[in-house]
Amino acid sequence: xxxxxxxxxxxxxxxxxxxxxxxxxxxxxxQDFKTYAGWLKEYSRKFHVEIHAWVLMTNHVHLLCTPQKxxxxxxxxxxxxxxxxxxxxxxxxxxxxxxxxxxKSCLVQTEEYLIQLYRYIELNPVRANMVNDPAExxxxxxxxxxxxxxxxxxxxxQVYLSISNDPQAxxxxxxxxxxxxxxxxxxxxxxxxxxxxxxxxSDKFKDQIEKLTGNSMHPKKMGxxxxxxxxx
Numbered sequence: 001x002x003x004x005x006x007x008x009x010x011x012x013x014x015x016x017x018x019x020x021x022x023x024x025x026x027x028x029x030x031q032d033f034k035t036y037a038g039w040l041k042e043y044s045r046k047f048h049v050e051i052h053a054w055v056l057m058t059n060h061v062h063l064l065c066t067p068q069k070x071x072x073x074x075x076x077x078x079x080x081x082x083x084x085x086x087x088x089x090x091x092x093x094x095x096x097x098x099x100x101x102x103x104k105s106c107l108v109q110t111e112e113y114l115i116q117l118y119r120y121i122e123l124n125p126v127r128a129n130m131v132n133d134p135a136e137x138x139x140x141x142x143x144x145x146x147x148x149x150x151x152x153x154x155x156x157x158q159v160y161l162s163i164s165n166d167p168q169a170x171x172x173x174x175x176x177x178x179x180x181x182x183x184x185x186x187x188x189x190x191x192x193x194x195x196x197x198x199x200x201x202s203d204k205f206k207d208q209i210e211k212l213t214g215n216s217m218h219p220k221k222m223g224x225x226x227x228x229x230x231x232x
Contacts, residue, residue: 006074007213008067015117015194018103019060027058033139035087039080041153047076050155055124055140062121077103106193109201114159119182120190146175
């Protein structure tokens with residue numbers, strides 16, 4: 001069965017997730033996390049992808065990013081994935097694949113859903129019961145977006161910047177968004193859209209993406225088509 005083409009319009013944010021093969025561990029030491037983050041910075045710059053939010057978990061990675069050139073996200077992930085696999089296999093004296101096939105992704109409507117993706121990504125360690133507060137987890141963008149930690153990797157999205165013109169006020173307002181977890185429906189919608197390579201957004205936004213790309217962004221109904229009986 002042929003692979004469906006990647007949908008990667010320039011300037012539209014994407015949620016990207018890449019998992020370890022069979023959910024196996026991809027990061028076993030602090031050096032692993034540092035190495036991956038370093039190459040993420042290098043290849044995001046090389047292929048012109050702005051990284052807004054991320055979290056590196058032990059067996060998978062989440063990114064919120066915006067491509068500034070055609071096919072930029074795929075080029076970044078391919079180069080990053082190959083480079084990290086070579087490092088990981090050499091370091092741990094292993095062979096074979098590390099990642100679970102192609103990365104998964106979905107397009108994100110900025111106006112209503114972008115900040116929800118920020119929250120979804122940076123709350124990942126809390127949902128996994130690894131920490132009680134996202135600020136406790138070092139390998140995410142939360143300390144940058146919420147606490148003002150300096151970063152050469154993070155490019156703030158305009159929606160994030162529009163929270164406030166004052167950085168301290170912006171960070172305070174951003175932290176307030178994390179006082180509660182995302183509701184279950186939002187989490188499910190994000191996961192479904194990402195796993196299916198679709199869109200997280202309104203019907204109007206989905207229609208706009210369909211016109212732009214020529215690809216259907218509305219989930220198809222399951223089951224056999226309804227047949228109308230015709231009288232003879």
